[in-house]
Amino acid sequence: MSDRVPFTFDGVSLEGRYGESLAAALMGAGYTDFRQTRTGHARSIFCGMGVCQDCLVNVDGKPNQRACMTKLEKSVSVESEIFGRPLPAVAEGQPFKLIDDVPEESPEVLVIGAGPGGLSAAIAARRSGARVVVADERPAPGGQYFKQVLVDGRDVAPPDRQHLEGRRLIETALKLGVEIRNNMDVWGAFGPNDLVATEAGFIRRFSPQRLVVATGAYERGVPVPGWTLPGVMTTGAAQTLWRSYRRLPGARILIAGNGPLNMQVASELKDGGAEIAGVVELAEMPLLKSISALSRMAAAAPRLVRDGLRYRSRLSDVPIVYGSAITRIAPSENGLTVQVSSYPDAGKTGTRTFEVDTVCLGYGFQPSNEILRALGCEHVFDSQRGQFVAVLDDKCRTSVENVYSLGDCTGLGGARVALSNGRIAGWAVAEDLGHAPPPSNELDQERRNLSRHQRFQAALWELYAAPRPKIDLASPDTIVCRCEEVTVSQIQDVLKSENPSIGDLKRATRAGMGSCQGRYCGPILSELVAASKGQPPDDSVRFAPRMPVKPVCIADIARIAKP
């Protein structure tokens, strides 16, 4: 099969690599404007992982397809999506059906998410003898950390060590007989044994005996003037473009935010041939006070520390601006003009300006806990990290019977913690189902591994500890809700005059009503509402969990596969 695929974009003939996402192919061809919002503003790839809904394009007449999640495998005609474009004519609908017409699949274990956490849980449960299905929305397993190189060709750089470790994990799962179902978007959780998904345009139902939720995380939204412009994306989106599709997000890139991922991605993109204009980090420069954190990290995970130092040394000629944040992004003649100031005290070191074509924002993560919340699993607010984390016991059991969860969707822990907890959860699920328990020495060993990884993670957070901006970097007219284009001042007007609940703030401003379902504005609004009520954030200041967990096409709900 040829590794090139022709396609058109707004009538222009282009060529992409077989297997890459439409977003990658379009970026490769130099296009950044993917769609137009209701108010006529251009949007492009932002999250790169199917969450933000900013990359919507029209594919062969099908509206609102996520370019970042749509695989280029045959010649297609792609058009930029324009809000309010008339729907195509459809001659006939599907016959009217009821839920009882949808056949149910009943694996012993359903794992949602094929990242390190989900795969490792699936492998452990399968090894103990359980029948396991893993569902993942992406076209290939691996999740965020182990996303594989999904394209071929002479100009494609070979996989690195991280890719290969992931490939081994995936191969192990498949060899053991774990059923991995790609392109399977689990969009509804109506009970621990009542899950609903769509797979390649068909509705699917699952009634597993045990559910393992390992849905990972997505990047936190930090509004700053210009953060909706094409050319501004999350660090993770840039990383996926490069690691999976071997496309660079731009030629001259500024990376900003908080945490180790930004350094890693800067170094990866530089190796790929991009020019890194700088890395802007909220945390202060690691000084003597951090030596204790560093040495604890080195003791816990020497290889990861070596990796970190390697990334840093590859960036030796790149300006790293500590204790600072991007305070403004504006379009310029050749791309974007970016203002960087010290944060939180804006005046401390003055303002610097960068001219780039791409900005990556990586301010840490928010757990993808929509399914857990829908099932009623208990969460508590972690005020330091500004996120709700699931309440789990030492076997990764949630507060709801038969529901297990692990990995980044339960609160951030990183890939190593996810791998370890996956094993512990997988064993526990299998044992719970009546299969053989793991040898106790293996379990003990795994618990020791886990606490080592957790020590590493805790020290890492200490190293990157920084004040957490909410809307402090934004101006009154900066958009908070990307989908409905609701600004900071619109939010503040309602907050000031009405002292509303979060649901009423949503109804009054439409913030959180768009297709990303409040993933970016929701966490910010929760904290603002809690603050205005003078209470710590709890479940009452969160958007109520709503189905579907991701937007789902009506045709796909109505289309039932022949048994």
Add this chain to the structure above:
Amino acid sequence: MTGPTGTEPTVAHPDLPEIGILIIGGGIVGSCLAGFLAKEGLDVAVVDSGWAGGTTANAGSLHVQMQSIFLQRFPHLVHRLEASLGLYKSAAAYWSDFQKELGADCEVKVNGGLMIAENQEQLDFLAKKAKREAELGLEVDVLDRASLDRIAPYLGPAVIGAELCAHEGKVNPLLANKAIRAWGKTHGAVRLAEERVLQLTADKAGFRATTARGQIKAGKVVLAAGYESMALAAQLGVHVPTRADPLHMNITEGTAPFITHLVQHANRPITLKQLGSGQAVIGGGWPAELGAPGRIPVVKLSSMVGNLSLAQHIIPQLSPLRVIRTWAGINTGVDGCGVIGAAPSVSGLYFAIPGDAGYTLGPLTARLAADCIQGRAPGEDISSCDPDRFTAI
């Protein structure tokens, strides 16, 4: 004196120790009523257990013709529904005037509503229904496929004909609720949000309503608490059999406007329309689960699948649209008619409970209740809504 749980002493409500008229329930009816009474210069407050009241979960359909699912579910109440048809017609029309009163664009549109048929049997049913409705004063018409093609080309090949009711339409509830609240506020209506009335008592001096924050003394009380009115009235020894109907709703992302009518089905539960935002709102009687008391009701997978499958079956062009949210709201049913006016046995107690399509009936119900409270003759015949019609407990 002790509080509702019998242990803590009851204190006067810190923000509202006393008020002339207390409206319990700040949904569409309570909010409108507060505005009307405040505008007349009365001392009025509305208290709601949420922030904006229960009916904010509704879909903003303006219903007039008799809904097929009501006829199927409650055949014994058809005569009651018929008795309030005139009120429905006036209420839908009143929305346009009320929008002017509010001075805001709430996207009130009266383009007519279609109840579609997929086969001859359903069409015959519609013909019979239309005949009866015409006798009762509604402007209705039964259309064949060729006539439908002219006014509703978006309907798919499964549809062979439909009943058109000229009085039906839609309103955007988000815009309307916001405007109503602002209008009430300008006229001086007081609002207490996120407070549930836990206990209601009456004596010669008037009423006492107790919330978690304290006790409110009131000269008059209006129950506009939807299905929860039954339990509140019972505390005063008055029987009003309100019924909770938790219903499932879906909403899609926006697209170009193409569905011009309110669309229903002759034989299956569905109401479907497109908002000004281009979003299709799809609901119409698929059940939800009530959930725990005081908690939001929960959507059901079976309702979601059935409702959406039916939507794309009758309007295939909806197929590629994505559903972005579902929710459940609790509708209030009584016996096909609302409950409006003074309670029979407790002086100073009033009801303002609309019939089944409560959002359609909301502003008019509130206006009529205001007339009753002010001792005026209501401008409509509300004999079918008399609170006196239920046998005492």
